[in-house]
Amino acid sequence: MTDTARTEAEETTEREGLSAAPSSLARLTWRRLVHHKLAIVGAVGLMLIIAAFIVGPWFSDFAFDERNVRERLQGPSWKHPFGTDPIGRDLFVRTMMGGRYSIRIASIVAVVSAVLGALLGAIAGFFGKWVDTLISQLINVVLIVPSLIILLIFSKRYGAAPLGIALLLAALLWTRIARVVRGVVMQYKEQDFVQAARAAGASNTRIIFRHIVPNIVSAVVVEVSLLVGIAIVLESTLSFLGLGVQRPIPTLGNLVYEEKGNIDNDPMRVLLPGLFVVAIVLCVNFLGDGLRDALDPKTKVES
Amino acid sequence: MFAYSVRRILSTIPLLVAALYLVHVGVSFTTDPLGSLRLCLPRCQEGYDIVYEKYNLDVSIWLRPFTWMNNALHGDFGFSESFNMPVSEALRERGLNTLLLATPAFVLAAVLGLMLAVYSARRPYSIGDYAFTGLSFIGLALPTFVLGLVLQVVLGVKFEKWFGVKPFVTGTMKRDSIGEYLSSATLPILTLCFVSIADLSRFGRAAMLEVINSDYIRTARSKGISERRVIWRHALRNAMIPLVTLWALTFAALLSGSVVTESIFSWPGLGQAFLRALGKPDLDLMMGITILGSVLAITFNLIADLLYGVLDPRIRYD
Secondary structure (H helix, E strand, O other): OOHHHOOHHHHHHHHOOOOOOOHHHHHHHHHHHHOOHHHHHHHHHHHHHHHHHHHHHHHOOOOOOOOOHHHOOOOOOOOOOOOEOOOOOEHHHHHHHHHHHHHHHHHHHHHHHHHHHHHHHHHHHHHOHHHHHHHHHHHHHHHHOOHHHHHHHHHHHHOOOHHHHHHHHHHHHHHHHHHHHHHHHHHHHOOHHHHHHHHOOOOHHHHHHHHHHHHHHHHHHHHHHHHHHHHHHHHHHHHHOOOOOOOOOOOHHHHHHHHHHHOOOOHHHHHHHHHHHHHHHHHHHHHHHHHHHHHOOOOOOOO | OHHHHHHHHHHHHHHHHHHHHHHHHHHHHHOOOOHHHHHOOOOOHHHHHHHHHHOOOOOOOOOHHHHHHHHHHOOOOOEEOOOOEEHHHHHHHHHHHHHHHHHHHHHHHHHHHHHHHHHHHHOOOOHHHHHHHHHHHHHHHOOHHHHHHHHHHHHHHOOHHHHOOOOOOOOOOOOOOHHHHHHHHHHHHHHHHHHHHHHHHHHHHHHHHHHHOOHHHHHHHHOOOOHHHHHHHHHHHHHHHHHHHHHHHHHHHHHOOOHHHHHHOOOOOHHHHHHHHHHOOOHHHHHHHHHHHHHHHHHHHHHHHHHHHHHOOOOOOO
């Protein structure tokens, strides 16, 4: 942050010893983010992919579960850009719809586990004592057992519907966020500015929302952006093993699972949905990396 | 150090018990060992009763784990339906197969990851560093199943004579001779190795960079010690401290079996056994694999923490 970049309002608030207006954190972050090349690549890439998933099916004459056995197992053509599957469904539409479902699942996971994790983590960190012990031990239990084992067991019963698998993933992944938030809260709760606020007579609510939450937000944002990638990978892995979302609903992992028998003669039809997963996760990770740098107050804006 | 280890182990036992309890309840809740037997009921009453008896189905779901734990404490991990042998034996057999994949994959990943980390940290922001960073970004984004399938397409199908991989054919693992072992194990080992390398090299690079810029390295250099000795003796020793934890976690994860890799390359290890047990459903084997995985994770975590003290004598355990 250079001095010239400061606005007058920010300087006034600083002189008076007040915390800067909440919007300035967002504005500063935004300014650092747009200077982060990788983050821009990630954000643009992600938007393009999502736009393709949304717009793609409009340009096709087929529905994702519409079968036409006479045109089964075709290669790419103008009519079917990605070819057709063994029962004659158009793979282009199925891939786009699969992408939509995968993204939708990952978004639900991100929102639910962010809320749950931030809440429980903050409670554990702020109140300490037995509440903290209880929640931290809950987090540790999840760390002990390999996560794929837990997911496989429960997805057998609950993983068939997109919402079910999303909630399942969220039930496992909130612990990552809770751990981070707990650490941040514990660190900030003892800091001088919180003590000062308390001495000035601020209530618990005011301390939490004015002084601690802004610090949590940056930690959560970074962690959630990485979590989206993890959620997409886990969901597609479960679907690939045949235990995720059940047919006829397509997801990116599901499509690989359905086509994997044809890997000998036509590898692209198997790999294409998988490469979409790679592209999405790559973009999300770039964005997450950029956000981490942008939200770190020590990073300087290069201009 | 001994007292510390004992305390650590004792404090994780309640966690382990809680985890096993949850998994047991979860499995009983989501799977139904009576599934197909229920359909043919009056005719197969006998089999129905046997299964009913074996899984204590008259006891409430919440109490069943205690029976299993009591047996496990006495060394009886139950009988695996899907392999038709005691669970402990199935674990030993399958565990050995997984070990044959996990050990070479881990050694390869650790050595290569370390070399990449040192290379990148010595020439930060060079072309090579950017290339490896880009590769590790891709490696982190690659789900195991995509990587496995890519390797299968690129190497397995094209060089069928060497690797002889026919995708998704069961029971192809041969280990009668070293050549046969190599031909069927190379691709899964490479898959597991690539997946771990991305993480290890990036983490190692960060750790190494932090150390290389510290004062004592400049002192060492100014004393005229050869660069090789500075890097491999002085810098590496401190950079290893954070890396060791990641090594332990990676190795523990590899040892408990990779479901995806083993199922793609039809390698009869623990991961594949778990999938089979899940399909059956074979509760005892699932519990066996879970307890093995959990104990491995706990043990390797402890080993990593103890190695901390070896690498950094300032750390004391009390």
